[in-house]
Amino acid sequence: MIQFLIDNPLFTLFFVAAIGYPLGRIKFKGISLGVAAVLFVGLAVGALDPNLKLPEVIYQLGLVMFVYTIGLSSGPSFFASLRRKGLRYNVLVVSMLVLGALLTLGAHVLLNLSPGLTAGMFSGNFTNTPALASSLDYIKNFGDKANLDHLLSEPVIGYSVTYPMGIISALLAITCLQRWFKIDYKQDAKNAPQLEVGIHIQNRTIRVTCPEATSIPIGELAHQHHWDVIFGRLQHQNQLSLSNVRDHLCDGDLVSVIGPADQLESVTSFLGEVHSQQLDYDRNQIDFRRVFVSNPTVAGHRIQDLNIYQQYGALATRIKRGDSEFLPQENTVLQLGDRIRVVAPRNQMDGISQFFGDSYRMLSEIDFLTFSLGLTLGLLLGTIPFPLPGGLTLKLGAAGGPLLVAMVLGTLGRTGPLVWNLPYSANLTLRQVGFILFLAGVGTRSGYAFVTTFVQGNGLPIFVVGAVIVFVVSTLTLWIGYKLLKIPMGMVIGMLAGLQTQPAVLGFTLEQADNDLPNAGYASVYPLAIIVKIIMAQLIVMLLK
Numbered sequence: 001m002i003q004f005l006i007d008n009p010l011f012t013l014f015f016v017a018a019i020g021y022p023l024g025r026i027k028f029k030g031i032s033l034g035v036a037a038v039l040f041v042g043l044a045v046g047a048l049d050p051n052l053k054l055p056e057v058i059y060q061l062g063l064v065m066f067v068y069t070i071g072l073s074s075g076p077s078f079f080a081s082l083r084r085k086g087l088r089y090n091v092l093v094v095s096m097l098v099l100g101a102l103l104t105l106g107a108h109v110l111l112n113l114s115p116g117l118t119a120g121m122f123s124g125n126f127t128n129t130p131a132l133a134s135s136l137d138y139i140k141n142f143g144d145k146a147n148l149d150h151l152l153s154e155p156v157i158g159y160s161v162t163y164p165m166g167i168i169s170a171l172l173a174i175t176c177l178q179r180w181f182k183i184d185y186k187q188d189a190k191n192a193p194q195l196e197v198g199i200h201i202q203n204r205t206i207r208v209t210c211p212e213a214t215s216i217p218i219g220e221l222a223h224q225h226h227w228d229v230i231f232g233r234l235q236h237q238n239q240l241s242l243s244n245v246r247d248h249l250c251d252g253d254l255v256s257v258i259g260p261a262d263q264l265e266s267v268t269s270f271l272g273e274v275h276s277q278q279l280d281y282d283r284n285q286i287d288f289r290r291v292f293v294s295n296p297t298v299a300g301h302r303i304q305d306l307n308i309y310q311q312y313g314a315l316a317t318r319i320k321r322g323d324s325e326f327l328p329q330e331n332t333v334l335q336l337g338d339r340i341r342v343v344a345p346r347n348q349m350d351g352i353s354q355f356f357g358d359s360y361r362m363l364s365e366i367d368f369l370t371f372s373l374g375l376t377l378g379l380l381l382g383t384i385p386f387p388l389p390g391g392l393t394l395k396l397g398a399a400g401g402p403l404l405v406a407m408v409l410g411t412l413g414r415t416g417p418l419v420w421n422l423p424y425s426a427n428l429t430l431r432q433v434g435f436i437l438f439l440a441g442v443g444t445r446s447g448y449a450f451v452t453t454f455v456q457g458n459g460l461p462i463f464v465v466g467a468v469i470v471f472v473v474s475t476l477t478l479w480i481g482y483k484l485l486k487i488p489m490g491m492v493i494g495m496l497a498g499l500q501t502q503p504a505v506l507g508f509t510l511e512q513a514d515n516d517l518p519n520a521g522y523a524s525v526y527p528l529a530i531i532v533k534i535i536m537a538q539l540i541v542m543l544l545k
Contacts, residue, residue, distance in 0.1 A: 002049050009054050016042045016440040035435050042443020047451040059441025063133045064402050065434025069427045071406025078527040079411050086524040093499045093525045096477045101536045103469045115544035119537045120158025125466050127166040127502045130399040131533035132159045137397035138538045156446035161459050162466030169467045170505050173474035174493050183489045185513045204264045205279050208253045209272035219245030229259030230317050233279040258317050287346045293338040294357030300414030304330035312352050314344035322424050333413050337423035363423040370418050374409050378402030400534040494521025499529050
């Protein structure tokens with residue numbers, strides 16, 4: 001059987017994935033390893049024989065697919081966060097990662113670890129696969145060729161030993177501090193700034209009774225009162241039409257307003273009173289439809305540049321991207337795979353569907369021109385050496401190069417006729433496939449050395465020290481963020497999940513907070529945390545070798 005696995009690497013690949021994927025979904029006290037369980041199955045299979053390993057190209061292909069798709073999806077939110085309060089969030093996270101690296105270097109001295117083990121320990125402590133990949137990439141380019149297989153196995157061993165406690169220690173720190181500080185997450189969310197993440201959108205019909213509401217156009221009213229809502233249907237003297245920012249409301253008019261509950265209360269208190277009639281139920285003349293954005297000529301453009309009101313007399317009232325729904329703004333950039341809810345005259349609905357595409361089949365296809373071109377640029381950037389003090393050079397490698405390029409391209413959205421973003425579903429699929437390829441590849445290639453390390457008794461000290469490092473860094477992150485920087489705890493625990501770049505930690509924080517603040521904290525620091533860890537993992541190997 002072992003020889004069969006050695007002779008049939010494709011069978012071995014899918015065998016490892018078929019066992020690891022369902023194992024990762026098993027929860028123990030609410031915690032699961034997720035797709036990372038594929039790594040541990042790969043280690044178990046690779047431990048059977050020193051020659052049982054998947055080809056190197058498998059994990060390299062998986063790596064570039066994984067980091068590139070992450071960059072495309074997280075780039076826009078990262079750069080947007082920097083324009084708000086994201087800068088201080090990222091300074092905190094980078095400072096804590098530097099502290100984590102220094103503590104890991106202390107463990108290197110204390111336990112007399114090799115450079116590869118130390119870099120792997122750092123990557124596992126902070127549960128970051130691209131950081132592990134960057135250390136492997138550096139060793140492959142600059143390591144001793146005669147002893148390369150052994151050198152490449154060391155980071156994976158350190159990563160595998162510390163990875164589980166990288167998750168558990170972070171969860172333990174969150175549990176301890178939220179009890180210590182006696183956090184009320186509902187009150188915490190009320191004190192937080194308004195965020196455009198996971199908004200629960202409602203529709204309400206309001207009867208205009210306030211004379212002050214009739215003095216200026218709807219658009220100026222919304223601007224003066226800072227209402228984050230959309231005005232939809234307008235009924236004036238029993239005539240139903242779609243509202244326009246230049247329209248004036250009149251006494252007795254009925255107007256439908258779409259937005260979050262707190263915003264609707266503010267609008268209602270100024271305009272007049274809630275009316276029992278639901279204007280959106282009347283679909284005789286004005287209808288609504290949710291359509292897919294699948295037309296490449298529409299994707300990557302701002303809603304205000306599409307002029308759908310002028311062309312079709314239509315309003316965009318909601319956008320659903322993945323599982324998150326939000327209100328469209330004039331500068332909202334549409335992406336392939338968005339589901340946009342449009343309100344328009346019934347006779348314009350077919351034309352609007354054709355305009356946006358509304359084709360599920362097209363969303364299942366990938367533009368391999370832009371996908372391959374983006375990866376080519378990323379891999380090229382990864383090969384460029386950047387000089388450092390002391391005569392050292394640093395390469396972003398196959399992990400950092402594609403990630404940086406993807407973040408920029410994902411933020412641009414399109415360049416002329418080239419649309420860089422992938423449909424949401426295609427992005428997630430490619431990301432997961434890439435992650436599995438990478439974990440199965442590195443797992444099988446390091447399994448034999450991993451078991452040897454534990455048999456010789458070297459694994460337990462690394463395991464314990466790694467757990468302590470993560471707990472210290474996590475506790476300090478939460479304390480500084482909440483007590484010193486006065487960041488809402490819901491945001492801070494999300495930032496810790498972003499620091500760990502760990503979806504399992506994010507899932508736990510969402511359960512604790514029961515709101516969307518952790519998502520906002522996670523998205524604001526996640527991309528930079530990946531980049532910093534990629535660089536630090538290489539620096540650890542570089543400085544210690």
